[in-house]
Amino acid sequence: xxxxxxxxxxxxxxxxxxxxxxxxxxxxxxxxxxxxxxxxxxxxxxxxxxxxxxxxxxxxxxxxxxxxxxxxxxxxxxxxxxxxxxxxxxxxxxxxxxxxxxxxxxxxxxxxxxxxxxxxxxxxxxxxxxxxxxxxxxxxxxxxxxxxxxxxxxxxxxxxxxxxxxxxxxxxxxxxxxxxxxxxxxxxxxxxxxxxxxxxxxxxxxxxxxxxxxxxxxxxxxxxxxxxxxxxxxxxx
Amino acid sequence: xxxxxxxxxxxxxxxxxxxxxxxxxxxxxxxxxxxxxxxxxxxxxxxxxxxxxxxxxxxxxxxxxxxxxxxxxxxxxxxxxxxxxxxxxxxxxxxxxxxxxxxxxxxxxxxxxxxxxxxxxxxxxxxxxxxxxxxxxxxxxxxxxxxxxxxxxxxxxxxxxxxxxxxxxxxxxxxxxxxxxxxxxxxxxxxxxxxxxxxxxxxxxxxxxxxxxxxxxxxxxxxxxxxxxxxxxxxxxxxxxxxxxxxxxxxxxxxxxxxxxxxxxxxxxxxxxxxxxxxxxxxxxxxxxxxxxx
Numbered sequence: 001x002x003x004x005x006x007x008x009x010x011x012x013x014x015x016x017x018x019x020x021x022x023x024x025x026x027x028x029x030x031x032x033x034x035x036x037x038x039x040x041x042x043x044x045x046x047x048x049x050x051x052x053x054x055x056x057x058x059x060x061x062x063x064x065x066x067x068x069x070x071x072x073x074x075x076x077x078x079x080x081x082x083x084x085x086x087x088x089x090x091x092x093x094x095x096x097x098x099x100x101x102x103x104x105x106x107x108x109x110x111x112x113x114x115x116x117x118x119x120x121x122x123x124x125x126x127x128x129x130x131x132x133x134x135x136x137x138x139x140x141x142x143x144x145x146x147x148x149x150x151x152x153x154x155x156x157x158x159x160x161x162x163x164x165x166x167x168x169x170x171x172x173x174x175x176x177x178x179x180x181x182x183x184x185x186x187x188x189x190x191x192x193x194x195x196x197x198x199x200x201x202x203x204x205x206x207x208x209x210x211x212x213x214x215x216x217x218x219x220x221x222x223x224x225x226x227x228x229x230x231x232x233x234x235x236x237x
Numbered sequence: 238x239x240x241x242x243x244x245x246x247x248x249x250x251x252x253x254x255x256x257x258x259x260x261x262x263x264x265x266x267x268x269x270x271x272x273x274x275x276x277x278x279x280x281x282x283x284x285x286x287x288x289x290x291x292x293x294x295x296x297x298x299x300x301x302x303x304x305x306x307x308x309x310x311x312x313x314x315x316x317x318x319x320x321x322x323x324x325x326x327x328x329x330x331x332x333x334x335x336x337x338x339x340x341x342x343x344x345x346x347x348x349x350x351x352x353x354x355x356x357x358x359x360x361x362x363x364x365x366x367x368x369x370x371x372x373x374x375x376x377x378x379x380x381x382x383x384x385x386x387x388x389x390x391x392x393x394x395x396x397x398x399x400x401x402x403x404x405x406x407x408x409x410x411x412x413x414x415x416x417x418x419x420x421x422x423x424x425x426x427x428x429x430x431x432x433x434x435x436x437x438x439x440x441x442x443x444x445x446x447x448x449x450x451x452x453x454x455x456x457x458x459x460x461x462x463x464x465x466x467x468x469x470x471x472x473x474x475x476x477x478x479x480x481x482x483x484x485x486x487x488x489x490x491x492x493x494x495x496x497x498x499x500x501x502x503x504x505x506x507x508x509x510x511x512x513x514x515x516x517x518x519x520x521x522x523x524x525x526x527x528x529x530x531x
Contacts, residue, residue, distance in 0.1 A: 050415060074417035086412040088405045095401050102402065103417030151417060 001026045001186055002047065002078075002155055007056035009042040016042040018210040019056070024155065029177065029187045031201035033194050035230045038207040040190040041083060044157050047188070048080035049073035060155070074103045079153035083160040083190075085144040089133030093124050096132050096143055100150030110150070117146035120176070138169035145176060149185075156180065159190045174200055194226055206230070239369045244492060250376040252484020253383035254441065256477045258461025259468065260390070261434040263476035267407035268427045269322055271329040272462060272470075275313060277454025278340035279306050279432060283439025284449045285348060291355040291443075298357065303436040310432030314425055322424070337454075344451045352450040357443045379441050386437060387477060390430065394473070399426055407471070463510055469520030478521055483510075 002024040009017040017039040024030045032040045045051040047058055049070040058066045060076055068076070079100075088096050097117065101110045118125040121142040127135060132143055141161060148156060158177070162170040174196055177187055191197035198204055198221050206214040206221075206229045214221075214229050258276075265273045283306040290298040317336045321328055361375040394400040399422075406413040406423045414420050438457060443449060464483045468475025486509055490502045498505075514520075 048415065050411060069420075070411070070414040071417050071419050074415070080415050082412065082415065086409055086415075088408045088412070090408055091401065091404060095405075098398070099401065099405050099413070099416045099418065102398075147416065 001061060002188065003057075003059040004043070004047060005057045005059070007043065007046055007058065008054045009039070009046050009051055010054040015054075016210055017046065017053075020207070020210070020212055021056075022205050022212065022215075024186055024188050027181065027184060027186055028202045029181050029189060029200060031197040031204035032188060032190045032207060033197060033204055033226070034207035039210040040207055041159055043207070044080065044159050044188065044190055045082075047073075048078060048157050050080065050082075071103070074151050074153075077152075077154035078157065079148045079151045079155075080157040081144045081148045081159060081161060083163065085137075085140045087132045087135070087140045087143050087147070090131055092129055093127050093132050093135070093143060094129060096147050097124075097150055100147035103151060113150055113152070117149060121146050138165050138172070141165060141169070141173060145173075149180075153185065155186045155188065157188050157190075160192055161189070162191065162193050162196070170196070194230075195223055198223075198226065240492075243370050243372075244488060246370070246372050246376060246380075247491075248485040248488035249380050249481070250484070251487050252481035253379045254438065254457075254480075255460050255464045255483045256480025257383055257386070257434050257438045257441075258457045259464035259476035259480040259483075260387070260461075260473060261431040261438070262458070262461045263465040263468070263471060263473055264427050264431055264434075266465065267471040267473065268403065268410070268424060269318070269329070270326055271318065271333060272326075273318075273431070274330070274333045274458055274462075275317075275336035275340065276431060276435060276461065277456075277458030278337050278344075279310055279313075279435035279454070280438045280442065280457050281344060281449075281451060281454035282306060282309055282340060283436045284443050284453060285344060285353075287357050287439055287443045288348075288353050288355045288449045291357040295358060299436075299440055302440055303433060306436035306439065307429050307432035310428040310435070311425055314428040318428075319421070319424070322420075341451050341454075348449075348451065350451060352448050354447050355443055355449060356447060357440065361444055375441070375444055379445075382437060382441065386434065390473075393430075399423070403427060463507070467510060467513060467520055469522040472520070472522045475520055475522035482521075486510075 004020060004022045007017055007020045008015065020039065020043055032043065034040050042051060046053045049068050049072060052067050057064055060078060065073065065076055088099065097114050101113070104110060123139050124143055124146060132140065135143060145161065161173045165173065170193065177189065178200060180187055189197060189201060201218060203215065203217050204221055205212050206226065208230065261276050262273060265271055283302050286302045286305045287298060290301045313336055317332055321332050361378055362373065364371050364373045394404055402413065402418045403423050403426060405416070406418055406420065410420065460483060464479035465476040467482060468477070468479030486506050487502060490505050494502060494505065
């Protein structure tokens with residue numbers, strides 16, 4: 001479904017991502033792990049069209065989409081939930097959700113989908129007409145995911161969805177991601193909670209210093225090995 | 238009592254002008270962090286369109302002015318501001334000065350530096366008198382037009398999909414694009430609305446003063462920017478509040494200052510603005526979004 005080849009992302013003279021290649025197959029959850037500054041978010045942003053890669057190609061469903069803008073990527077079927085949620089605080093929950101469906105042409109089906117997301121995240125129904133800025137961090141994360149799902153993405157890019165959440169809400173987020181797989185949505189997940197991500201993902205890539213240092217299917221990435229990879233070992237399985 | 242009513246009417250008239258100017262500036266600032274000093278030139282160009290068309294039937298004159306100013310605003314966005322979108326505020330500001338000077342010079346080539354005069358909407362120069370209160374039809378039209386435009390803009394921003402997208406883009410442009418909002422369309426729409434507000438300002442201003450000159454955009458943009466800053470740059474309700482506050486301030490000074498000092502009205506006004514801004518540097522209604530952005 002998604003193929004990233006030799007991707008590099010630069011910020012001025014800083015090279016955040018250097019020659020990253022990865023693939024995500026239909027229906028998979030793929031984890032992108034690594035220490036801070038490894039280039040995970042930059043990789044995700046380059047796929048989502050939020051950043052223009054300096055080199056390399058991004059191919060989605062057989063079409064090259066390198067450098068396409070974020071608004072075009074949403075129309076291709078790729079939606080990103082960025083780190084920090086970035087909900088529109090002064091807009092109501094209802095308006096945030098409707099914005100998620102901006103790119104859709106099937107307007108008639110949107111209200112049914114909004115209802116589905118309110119079933120999935122009941123807390124959003126309670127605050128439906130309130131400014132989203134009043135929601136707690138966990139509620140905002142639910143809104144951010146619901147908003148992204150309203151685009152009906154085929155590939156969902158999640159950047160640190162559990163960051164800063166209470167343990168109970170972390171469970172909720174991971175349960176939601178597992179259910180998305182069952183619903184046929186492919187997920188590329190950047191997550192600092194490595195042990196939970198390794199449990200959930202079908203495959204994981206480990207990034208360090210802007211490059212991929214390991215790729216492993218589920219069950220083959222044990223916490224102690226992961227720790228060594230974070231700190232400096234390099235291996236490609 | 239009579240004086241109080243007369244005062245409120247005068248203040249509302251002045252405030253309406255300032256609110257119109259401030260809103261045009263705040264709208265563009267909210268969406269692309271640009272203090273568009275060329276907004277004054279939209280008003281100036283609109284005034285020249287009024288000069289060229291004031292003998293036409295008034296609906297045709299207004300339609301021509303709105304069409305010309307909206308078109309110019311869209312061209313300004315497409316040619317000058319789109320290439321520098323997302324650049325640092327200094328670059329945006331200098332670009333807006335460049336556009337402003339360019340338009341002034343083009344107007345000078347077309348119309349010379351000699352001021353022109355136009356008797357636009359002459360019917361509005363008549364007054365209504367009730368007891369000791371006098372109000373011109375122009376003041377009534379100014380107050381009502383501004384109120385209608387404010388309500389229309391508020392409804393557009395709250396009730397339409399493009400309006401909601403515009404509010405989202407003003408809060409977090411990058412995130413709006415990640416939702417699929419088309420950045421170019423939203424910014425162009427904001428400029429078009431700015432153009433409508435500027436055109437309204439042109440028609441009302443020419444009707445009030447009768448004079449048109451190439452530098453006439455400066456005062457509206459200065460007062461508009463001040464009103465927007467007083468209200469909290471980027472906040473649209475703030476811009477409107479700032480506009481009316483400034484209107485009340487100028488009218489109060491006009492009533493209160495002895496005639497020897499009347500010429501210094503604006504100096505006293507800006508002294509008040511200075512005091513207010515030092516107490517509330519963020520303006521009266523600074524938005525949460527703006528706090529995060531700056």
